[in-house]
Amino acid sequence: MTKQVSLLELEQHELFLRRHIGPSDAEQAQMLDYVGAESLDDLTQQIVPEGIRLPTPLTVGESKGEAEALATLKAMADQNQVFKSYIGSGYYGTEVPSVILRNVLENPGWYTAYTPYQPEIAQGRLEAILNFQQLSMDLSGLDLASASLLDEATAAAEAMALAKRVSKNKKCNLYYIADDVFEQTRDVVINRAEHFGFEVKVGPAEDAKNHDIFGALLQYPNRFGEISDHSGLIAELKANKAVVAVAADIMALVLLKSPGSLGADVVLGSAQRFGVPMGFGGPHAAFFVTRDAYKRSMPGRIIGVSKDTRGNKALRMAMQTREQHIRREKANSNICTAQVLLANMASFYAVFHGPHGLRMIAERINRLTDIVAHGLKAKGVALANNSWFDTLTFTSDDKDAIVKRSVAAQVNLRLDSEGSLGVSIDETTTRDDVAVLFDVILGEGHGLEVASIDAELAEQGSNSIPAELIRDEDILTHPVFNSYQSETEMMRYIKRLENKDLALNHSMISLGSCTMKLNAGSEMIPVSWPEFANMHPFCPADQAQGYSAMINQLSDWLVNITGYDAVCMQPNSGAQGEYAGLLAIKKYHESRGEGHRNICLIPQSAHGTNPASAQMASLKVVVVACDKSGNVDMDDLRAKASELADNLSCIMITYPSTHGVYEEQVREICEVVHQHGGQVYMDGANMNAQVGLTSPGFIGSDVSHLNLHKTFAIPHGGGGPGMGPIGVKAHLAPFVAGHSLVKDGNASQDNGAVSAAPFGSAGILPISWGYIAMLGTKGLTQSTQVAMLNANYLTKKLSEHYPILYTGRNDRVAHECIVDLRPIKDASGVSEMDIAKRLMDYGFHSPTMSFPVAGTLMVEPTESESKFEIDRFVEAMISIKAEITKVESGDWPADNNPLVNAPHTLADIVDPAFDARPYDRQVAAYPVESCKLDKFWPTVNRIDDVYGDRNLFCSCPPLESYSGE
Secondary structure, eight states: OOOOOOHHHHHHHTSTHHHHSSSOHHHHHHHHHHHTOSSHHHHHHHHSOGGGSOSSOOOSOOOOOHHHHHHHHHHHHTTBOOOEEOOOTTOOOOOOOHHHIIIIITOHHHHTOOOSSSGGGBHHHHHHHHHHHHHHHHHHTOSEEOSOBSOHHHHHHHHHHHHHHHOSOTTOOEEEEETTSOHHHHHHHHHHHHHHTOEEEEEOGGGGGGSOOSEEEEEESOTTSOOOOOHHHHHHHHHTTOEEEEEEOTTGGGTBOOGGGGTOSEEEEEOTTTTOOOGGGOOOOEEEEEOGGGGGGOOSOOEEEEEBTTSOEEEEEOOGGGSHHHHGGGSSOOOOOOOHHHHHHHHHHHHHHHHHHHHHHHHHHHHHHHHHHHHHHHTTOOBSOSSOSSEEEEOOTTHHHHHHHHHHTTEEOEEOTTSOEEEEOOTTOOHHHHHHHHHHHHOTTOOOOHHHHHHHHHHHOOOSSOGGGBOOSOOOOSGGGGSOOSHHHHHHHHHHHHTTBOOTTTSOBOBTTTOOOOOOHHHHGGGGOHHHHTOOTTSOGGGBHHHHHHHHHHHHHHHHHHTOSEEEOOOOSHHHHHHHHHHHHHHHHHHTTOTTOOEEEEETTSOTHHHHHHHHTTOEEEEEOBOTTSSBOHHHHHHHHHHTGGGEEEEEEESSOTTSSOOTTHHHHHHHHHHTTOEEEEEGGGGGGTTTTOOHHHHTOSEEEOOTTTTTOOOOTTTOOOOOOEEEOGGGGGGSOOOSSOOOSOGGGGSOOSSSSTTSSGGGHHHHHHHHHHHHHHHHHHHHHHHHHHHHHHHHHHHTTSOBOOOOGGGOOSSOEEEEOHHHHHHHOOOHHHHHHHHHHTTOBOOEESOSSTTEEEEOOOTTSOHHHHHHHHHHHHHHHHHHHHHHHTSSOTTSSTTTTOSOOHHHHTOGGGGGSSSOHHHHHOSSGGGGGSOOOOSSOOBOHHHHHHTOOOSOOOGGGBTTO
């Protein structure tokens, strides 16, 4: 007789969980039978070491239905008071063009794609990023742009590090920061300098020339709105071997002379006001541009133009040898991602408006600012500015009354610590808004009429921008910025690029360590809500009660899930989380008089960002060996921990290990390090195999970062955004990142910042809140168990055809496995690269290639993939193995077969010369029947990486030279 369940149980069963998890109950039963387990709990007991299993379930609460979760979150959002913001300081109101909002930000074809490590199936987003680089170069006046950095403040910190690397003033250790740089930027740079061991001097910009420095940071326009011609100062600094960075406003650069033409070596800033919502601080893309001579020292990713095997132009990530997993502690930076989705939005904003439209927006902002300035001066208000683009600073004896009136009018002004007030005009400001501003600043009865002032200024002209600093060079002359100004053409352009990219809305992306799970529509919806999207990060705390409630509840849930005592939400990427966690450890040791502890133990198997982050924190990396099974070599660990005990700061481990297994001795690893005075940092990359079953805090770790863009459902966005908050034990809680502008009374708030905004990319935190709320305790735990089921099902299927490199207890893997292709390569000559490219013909993105072991593929299916999709992937891999056998047997030549020629484009299939190949078109394009289900066509053939690096070209080529255009 079928067991009956209560209505409540039925309702719970029908909620979000069944949509998030790929295999149905019946499919799970089939898969469990295949792998030899009676139930998910039985499989868990077979895999997870008994000593680390949680004794009690999580307490995050029962799962909510999607409607209930959205209603709860909407009630929180309604607690936010979205005042009209004139705070500025790097964050501005902007209009997101609807064609971009609907077709990019809210489109899974754009937000579920992964970092373009397989460029043949990422040509669309690569073109959009290349447009962003071209935009950055045009406005900055310099030679080489990155694919974006995390935010303006961290980009400024990266500029300082670049200056130290390339400055010819090698013996100097002093960096100069102008005192009119944004305060949050100054805070992040000073904090970074402290841990690099650099000295910092803050003072008037002109005073920089009176000091022996290796570099300097200037702001243009400065935080008070003044626009200064620093060309003479820059020339003098450079004559003394200093490298000069300029933080610039991207919208102001539409009208202002480029910093590159003034002599700057680095130009950086936020692209937020190019159509990206403020989002209470992020996510936003930073632009970073420098001289071609510094390309080998540039942080972050660069998109370059190469060619494919047909000789067509093709785009790729350039100079990947700079990546962290290759250079490790010698990497230029620990940055492992870019803000690709946001950079693409900014680039599309520029494409849609074009140079003429951008100039109209910038001139309108400047004209409204002129009107405000003219009116205030007419009423005797003393402006601190002699020049301005969009920002005015003034003082008033009536400040308290002005603030009171501003609150009543729901207007936020900038309230400087110096006692002055500030107003920053943006794209969303209207004439009516200016009239309200006059009422707020001057009180009623001022007699000013916006239209009259506007007419007067139209007649007499404006001199708010110094004549010598007015841009006289053309911008955005490339055809891409001058071809899509109608919405019809823009919509088609965006769609054309989207069609060149393989994302999760097409097929499984089985990248090991990257956890490409479902990013549910109901989780994504709140990102666009104005109550979350339009909040300034420095608004008064009482206006952000909804954000506070949501962040606090999310923090509490993450504390429960991780087994830690506190969470810091500031880091806005996983790598930033690593850095922030290591800084907390350093500060903890210093508080105990043990600041000399500077050794960081890192296993050979660690993520490449681990040693790079340790280097950024000025820790000395000592590598710990791994045994033949891929586990930490305990004898080597004990020996090194004992030998280095006096100076041991920490160990960085990943759990389950990067090799995809639960190491049995993980508690012992923690104990050994603690015995010798060190702390344990656990990389959160593989947290998807822990949630609900174990936790880093329970295991014995002291601090971890959490990749919210992996385990907690924030999408990867084609290479960003991400979030990397850190969980810490109580003894480290006083030492997490603080913020100079936003204080909450906690002792930790006096610490330096690691990101520009106090809660990092707060605008995407509702996604993770929704993920946890809709899964609840049961759903989170079951998700982890199904992730392990999917991985072990896939592993057993593949093991019948390919060797699996590592397994753990009971011959199981955790949530991912490593397929060893080295024997295949030795026997046939077919490489892991060939297999990765051939998978594109089958409609799949390759698993992670050659990490953590060269010559392998690391596969992670996640809990969201169905049995059908996993079976399709296995079918593809089995078919590829049969193709390899044909090469090995000599049926196909080693230099002319479907694997070495992959991927195959439509141009290949219609080419009459194809008949000369030893295999037919059907084998090339439709090797298995399932390819007909939804054929994905790469738009370029295999790309020549060597050519691209030897002929580095990182700006937009002529439009007609793109393949397929």
